[in-house]
Structure formats: C-alpha cells, structure tokens
Amino acid sequence: MAAWDITWKDLRLLAGDKRALVLLLLLPLMFIAILGMSTGQFLTGGGDERKLKIAVVDNSDSEYSRDLIKTLSTHADVVIQPYETQTTARTALEKNQAAVLLTIAANYETLVDDLRMPDILDTTRSPKLSTPEMLGLTFESRSVMSGEGIAKALVYGDALRTVSPVVARTNALTRRFVRDPNNPPDDAVEEDAAAPEAEVPAVPQEPVAVAANKTESADKIYLILVPGFTVMFVFFMINIMARSFIAERDQGTLRRLQLAPVSSAAILIGKTLPFYLTSVLQTSLLFLCGRLLFGMSWGPEPIYLIPVILCTSLAATSLGLLLATSVHTDQQVSAYGTSLVLVLGGISGCLFPRVWLPAMMRKISLATPHAWSLEAFDAVLTRTSVDQMFVLDSCAMLMAFAAAFFLAGWWRFRTVH
Amino acid sequence: MSLLEARHLRKSYDAHVAVADVSFELHRGEVLGLLGPNGAGKSTTMLMLAGLLKPDGGQVLIDGDVLRPGNAAFKYQLGVTPQDLAIYPELTALENLQFFGKLYGIRGNELHLRCQQVLKQIGLTDRANDPSRTFSGGMKRRLNFGVSIMHRPAILILDEPTVGVDPQSRAHLMDCVKELVESGIGVIYASHYMEEVQAMCERVAIIDQGKMLAYDTVPNLLSKLPSGLSLMISSSEKLNGQLSGLATTTVENGQTTVMLTGDAPDVNQRLPIVLDRLKNAGVTLERIESRQPNLEHLFLQLTGRKLRD
Numbered sequence: 001m002a003a004w005d006i007t008w009k010d011l012r013l014l015a016g017d018k019r020a021l022v023l024l025l026l027l028p029l030m031f032i033a034i035l036g037m038s039t040g041q042f043l044t045g046g047g048d049e050r051k052l053k054i055a056v057v058d059n060s061d062s063e064y065s066r067d068l069i070k071t072l073s074t075h076a077d078v079v080i081q082p083y084e085t086q087t088t089a090r091t092a093l094e095k096n097q098a099a100v101l102l103t104i105a106a107n108y109e110t111l112v113d114d115l116r117m118p119d120i121l122d123t124t125r126s127p128k129l130s131t132p133e134m135l136g137l138t139f140e141s142r143s144v145m146s147g148e149g150i151a152k153a154l155v156y157g158d159a160l161r162t163v164s165p166v167v168a169r170t171n172a173l174t175r176r177f178v179r180d181p182n183n184p185p186d187d188a189v190e191e192d193a194a195a196p197e198a199e200v201p202a203v204p205q206e207p208v209a210v211a212a213n214k215t216e217s218a219d220k221i222y223l224i225l226v227p228g229f230t231v232m233f234v235f236f237m238i239n240i241m242a243r244s245f246i247a248e249r250d251q252g253t254l255r256r257l258q259l260a261p262v263s264s265a266a267i268l269i270g271k272t273l274p275f276y277l278t279s280v281l282q283t284s285l286l287f288l289c290g291r292l293l294f295g296m297s298w299g300p301e302p303i304y305l306i307p308v309i310l311c312t313s314l315a316a317t318s319l320g321l322l323l324a325t326s327v328h329t330d331q332q333v334s335a336y337g338t339s340l341v342l343v344l345g346g347i348s349g350c351l352f353p354r355v356w357l358p359a360m361m362r363k364i365s366l367a368t369p370h371a372w373s374l375e376a377f378d379a380v381l382t383r384t385s386v387d388q389m390f391v392l393d394s395c396a397m398l399m400a401f402a403a404a405f406f407l408a409g410w411w412r413f414r415t416v417h
Numbered sequence: 418m419s420l421l422e423a424r425h426l427r428k429s430y431d432a433h434v435a436v437a438d439v440s441f442e443l444h445r446g447e448v449l450g451l452l453g454p455n456g457a458g459k460s461t462t463m464l465m466l467a468g469l470l471k472p473d474g475g476q477v478l479i480d481g482d483v484l485r486p487g488n489a490a491f492k493y494q495l496g497v498t499p500q501d502l503a504i505y506p507e508l509t510a511l512e513n514l515q516f517f518g519k520l521y522g523i524r525g526n527e528l529h530l531r532c533q534q535v536l537k538q539i540g541l542t543d544r545a546n547d548p549s550r551t552f553s554g555g556m557k558r559r560l561n562f563g564v565s566i567m568h569r570p571a572i573l574i575l576d577e578p579t580v581g582v583d584p585q586s587r588a589h590l591m592d593c594v595k596e597l598v599e600s601g602i603g604v605i606y607a608s609h610y611m612e613e614v615q616a617m618c619e620r621v622a623i624i625d626q627g628k629m630l631a632y633d634t635v636p637n638l639l640s641k642l643p644s645g646l647s648l649m650i651s652s653s654e655k656l657n658g659q660l661s662g663l664a665t666t667t668v669e670n671g672q673t674t675v676m677l678t679g680d681a682p683d684v685n686q687r688l689p690i691v692l693d694r695l696k697n698a699g700v701t702l703e704r705i706e707s708r709q710p711n712l713e714h715l716f717l718q719l720t721g722r723k724l725r726d
Contacts, residue, residue: 252501252503256497260520263489
C-alpha cells in the first residue's frame with residue numbers, strides 16, 4: 001500500500017513536469033516524423049521519394065535495350081527516368097533528380113547478338129558478359145551513398161534475364177526450350193521444357209528480392225523507425241527517473257520515506273512503478289501514433305506487442321533504478337545517463353536497422369536489453385506469422401535484464417542510502 | 418522507565434570520530450536539549466536515535482526495548498523534523514500531510530481530520546491548497562514540522578527546527594512544541610541557539626567534538642557558573658597586578674574587562690576596593706555590566722570556545 005502511495009505521489013509530480021512529458025512523448029514522435037519525412041514516407045510526396053531513381057540514356061534504341069528498360073521498370077522500388085541525351089541526364093544527376101545514370105551503348109544490340117550460350121551459362125568466366133560494362137552498360141553517380149552498387153546489380157540481373165532467351169534461341173540445343181512470344185508453345189514443348197528443369201540454366205535471382213517470410217509492408221520505414229526510436233526513448237526514461245531520485249534525496253524527502261514504516265523494497269517499487277506505467281503509456285502512444293499518423297502495420301498478431309511493450313518498459317525502468325542509485329548529482333545523470341542511452345541505442349540498432357549490423361556486432365548487441373526488444377518487435381511486426389516462442393524467449397531475456405538491474409539497484413540503495 | 422535512552426553511543430567515519438560516547442535519557446512530557454556547535458555530533462546522534470544510522474557502539478532504547486534499524490514498530494513512535502526542509506515543493510501543504518500520513522497508515526476520515534488538525538496547529542489552514550514552493554521560509558519550516566507530527570509520535574526529534582525562521586514562525590513553532598510536550602510527548606531539541614534551548618528545555622546535554630561535556634538540568638548547569646559584575650576599562654597596563662586576589666582581567670577583541678565573580682555580598686564588599694585601585698592607577702572605567710550565567714558562558718567555560726565559533 002505504501003508503495004502505491006509513493007507511486008501515486010510520483011505520478012502526480014510527473015504529470016506536472018512538462019519538460020519530462022515533452023521529452024518522453026513529443027520528442028520521439030518528432031524524431032519519427034522527421035525521419036519519416038527524410039525518407040519520403042511522411043508528408044513529402046508519397047512513395048516515389050524513397051525509390052531508387054535511375055536516369056537512362058538509351059543510345060541503342062533497339063528491341064533489346066527497350067526490353068531491358070521495360071524489365072527494369074517493373075521493380076516497385078525503382079523509378080526509371082528516360083533521357084534523350086547524356087547532357088540532360090547528367091544535369092538531372094547534378095540536381096539530385098536521379099541517383100544513378102545508366103547509359104546503354106549504341107552497340108548494345110550487336111553485343112547481345114554476339115553472345116553465345118557458354119557466356120550465359122558461365123558469366124563469371126565469360127569474356128563478353130562478366131560485367132555489365134562488357135554489354136555496353138555504364139553507370140555514373142554523384143556520391144558513394146547513391147545506390148550505384150544496387151543499381152548495377154539490378155541492371156546486370158535484368159540484362160541477363162532479357163538477353164538469356166535471345167541467346168538461347170540462337171543455340172540449336174536450347175532453342176526448343178525458349179518460348180516464342182509470337183507463337184505460343186504446344187503442349188509437348190511445354191512438357192519437355194518442364195521435365196528437364198534441372199538442366200535448364202539457372203537464371204540469376206533478383207538481387208534485391210525481399211525475404212520470403214516478410215510481409216508486404218515490411219519494407220515500410222516505420223516498421224524500423226517506430227520500434228527503434230520507441231525503444232531508445234523508453235530508455236531515455238532512465239534519466240528522468242534518476243533525476244526524480246536525486247530530487248527526492250536533495251529535498252530530504254528520501255530520508256523521510258526511510259523514517260516512515262516503509263521497507264526499502266516498497267520505496268524502490270514505489271519509485272519505479274510510476275515510471276514503468278509512464279513508459280508503458282509512452283510506448284503504447286508511440287505505436288498508436290505510428291499506426292494513425294504513419295499507417296504503420298502492427299503485424300499479423302498485434303496481441304504479441306503487449307508482452308514486448310511490458311517487458312521492454314520493465315527492463316528500462318529497472319535500468320533507471322540502477323542508474324538512480326548509482327549517481328549523486330544531476331551532472332552525473334546527464335553524463336552517464338545520456339551516454340548510456342545513446343551508446344546502448346547505437347550498439348543495439350535503435351538508430352538504424354539491425355540488419356545493417358555486421359554479424360559479430362549483432363551478437364555483441366544481444367548484451368543490451370534494447371537488442372532483445374528490437375528483435376521481439378521485429379518478430380511481431382514484420383513477419384507473416386509471429387514466432388511465439390521467439391517472442392516469449394525475448395521477453396524472458398528482457399525480464400532477466402530487469403531482475404538483474406532491479407537487484408543491483410536495490411543492493412546499491414541498501415548499501416549507499 | 419525512560420521513553421528513550423541513549424547508552425554510550427559511538428560512531429566513526431573512517432578515522433573521524435563523529436560521536437565518541439554519548440548517553441542521556443528522555444522522559445515523557447520532557448524537552449531534552451542537545452546543545453553544541455555545528456559539527457559537534459548532534460545530527461549523527463539524531464540519526465542514530467532515529468534508527469537511520471547504525472551506531473558503532475552503544476544502544477538506543479525506546480520504552481526499554483533496543484532499537485533495531487528496520488524495525489517498523491519503532492518508526493511509529495518517532496517523529497523527526499530534519500534540519501533541512503523535507504517536503505515536496507510541488508505538492509500542496511495538504512497533499513504533503515496526506516502523503517506522509519498515509520505512509521503511517523492513516524487513511525480515510527481519520528486522515529482528513531488529522532490533516533485539518535495539524536494544519537490548524539501549524540497555522541497553515543488558509544494556505545492548505547497552495548503548493549509549498551510558494552510558501553515563505555517560515556511557512557515551509559512549519560509544514561516541515563507538521564509532517565513530523567502527522568502520525569502522533571510519542572518521541573519528537575527536532576534538529577535545528579528554527580534555522581532561518583522569522584521571529585513570528587519561530588514563536589509559533591515554540592508554542593507548538595510546548596503544546597505537544599504538555600500532551601505528554603518527549604522532545605529532543607537539538608540546536609546551537611542556546612537561548613532557545615535554555616528557554617525550552619528542562620535538561621540539556623552539551624556535546625562538542627562528539628563528546629558529552631555536560632548533562633544536567635538547566636538550573637543545575639547554570640549554578641556551576643559564577644555570577645557577578647564586568648567592568649569595562651580602557652587598559653590594564655597601569656594596574657601592575659593591583660587587582661590580584663580581587664578580580665580577574667581579560668582582554669578580548671581589544672576590550673579589557675575586569676570581572677568580579679561570586680555571590681552578591683562578596684562582590685559588594687570587593688567592588689569599592691577595585692574601583693578605588695582603578696582610580697589610583699589612572700584607569701578609565703567605561704561601563705559596568707551585570708553578569709548573568711547562561712549556557713553560552715557554560716560552553717565557553719567547558720571548551721574555551723564560543724558556541725557559534
């Protein structure tokens with residue numbers, strides 16, 4: 001009962017602390033909105049803003065080059081911008097209207113016609129096809145972050161896809177396996193073509209294909225931004241918590257609490273609970289805003305968000321308790337607390353997608369509660385079906401972190417205070 | 418049986434001995450003064466009495482039972498007004514009282530009635546719903562005191578309760594304490610304001626550098642000091658020991674004082690002789706003061722230092 005009295009008192013004080021409310025609720029929303037705008041997802045002109053824009057100058061103007069451009073245009077995340085001349089295309093590149101410039105050489109058709117089946121079957125050792133440049137496909141970009149590498153891989157893959165049937169038709173052995181767009185194949189050819197499937201040369205897979213078990217909305221930036229920034233800002237709570245603790249001590253009211261017939265555990269629970277409830281509210285609000293403002297998906301089974309939110313908040317507030325009992329001044333809170341939040345957020349992948357982290361770093365990051373939380377959110381939000389065991393395991397890890405932090409904080413409180 | 422007893426309390430912080438050997442008793446309806454300069458060991462003693470600090474040696478007994486830190490039963494008997502304010506500035510006076518009252522298990526109508534009672538007692542009924550951060554220093558002190566008595570403690574420990582308080586609030590606090598003592602509460606009153614202690618307390622323990630220098634009733638302590646007259650003179654250079662056996666001469670802050678101590682008939686007998694010798698030596702008498710012994714003088718005699726040094 002005493003713990004609840006302390007909780008209620010702190011909630012009352014927290015509600016009057018406008019700076020804390022701004023930090024906990026408005027700031028993460030602002031971050032998410034700004035990053036959403038930066039990535040073209042929010043208020044900045046729809047989906048095309050974050051697509052890979054490839055300016056194309058087709059000097060060949062052949063059936064083959066048009067086929068390549070048509071195939072490139074089928075990718076959802078690519079915008080093809082045709083230009084008449086190299087000069088106008090380069091101007092577009094300079095003005096950031098396009099990220100990469102693809103120039104199709106005038107002799108593209110001839111180069112394709114010169115290809116033979118061995119070139120297609122073993123591209124790495126082919127003297128005519130081992131790089132896109134050999135086919136007369138050249139690339140230009142203005143910066144290293146332009147996505148030229150992705151564009152190159154995409155164009156090379158599509159070039160192989162479009163030239164393979166052309167080359168196959170020229171070969172007596174493979175001709176019968178190739179469909180003629182003007183003459184649909186008869187049943188026999190269909191069957192023959194299906195039977196020796198293993199012998200058909202493998203067409204390179206699309207290099208930017210999305211993992212099979214991801215949902216259609218998995219590529220939406222908010223599925224990364226909202227959990228990432230939510231987790232980071234949930235852990236920002238530790239600063240406010242530590243400050244509340246220091247204020248309690250500096251005001252002398254901590255001593256009054258200790259003078260009252262209240263156990264140290266009840267004091268700590270009472271001091272932790274309001275921040276836990278605020279944290280749960282904060283996380284829920286951010287996910288709600290993610291849904292309402294940014295159209296973010298809650299995954300196939302949103303119910304699993306509940307344990308992840310509860311356990312993340314538990315770990316965060318327990319870490320806050322440990323920090324609160326370890327520091328002595330506001331300056332220490334600013335120095336240690338903020339560093340802790342940013343370092344742990346950076347290591348764990350709150351600031352950028354975890355898939356970008358190297359494998360070793362991803363393993364190291366599992367030493368932080370943030371990483372387990374992000375993994376769990378990812379499992380709930382971006383999969384076609386939720387791996388319940390994985391989510392529960394992650395929650396168990398978060399609870400283990402919470403228990404360890406709370407016990408360490410309790411020990412500090414009993415020995416220091 | 419005494420309400421509270423401190424037996425040979427000792428506490429050290431590394432090499433520094435904060436409390437060397439402090440013992441005293443507190444009875445119901447009594448105000449016991451703890452007198453000593455800043456850093457004498459009063460606050461450390463208070464913390465041990467309140468169960469917030471474990472003594473290195475000695476014991477605190479409440480109603481004959483040894484106080485053990487963490488034993489909640491003792492906490493209901495103790496009320497502590499700390500030296501520094503210990504209230505929530507963002508909460509109103511009423512909310513502060515309600516919150517701390519609840520921690521002691523007071524709830525519902527009883528809590529409401531008790532809050533009104535305490536607010537009246539500390540003179541803050543009109544400001545009950547104002548945040549305490551808007552209060553004057555004296556009002557905050559009164560609220561600080563009110564919080565300590567919310568749960569009707571049997572023992573009240575007041576640590577410098579009037580530091581930085583305006584005369585009006587100080588008088589109000591004194592009246593509150595007297596009222597509580599009349600109702601049977603035992604009060605330990607720590608202060609370095611000897612006038613307050615002398616006015617409030619039946620018995621006084623004088624502490625300096627962690628040691629107890631004296632412990633007795635105020636009249637008994639003062640009886641050990643001589644009364645008499647102080648003669649302020651221009652200089653003692655021309656006297657050449659002529660007052661030997663009649664009076665003592667001291668020089669402090671450039672002022673030479675001839676002190677005649679003893680009971681009234683004795684002083685009356687010596688005064689004309691001393692005045693005559695001063696006149697003969699050509700020494701100018703600037704003024705004469707009557708010397709009434711007080712705790713300040715006692716402390717000076719015991720330690721050779723003033724209380725506020």
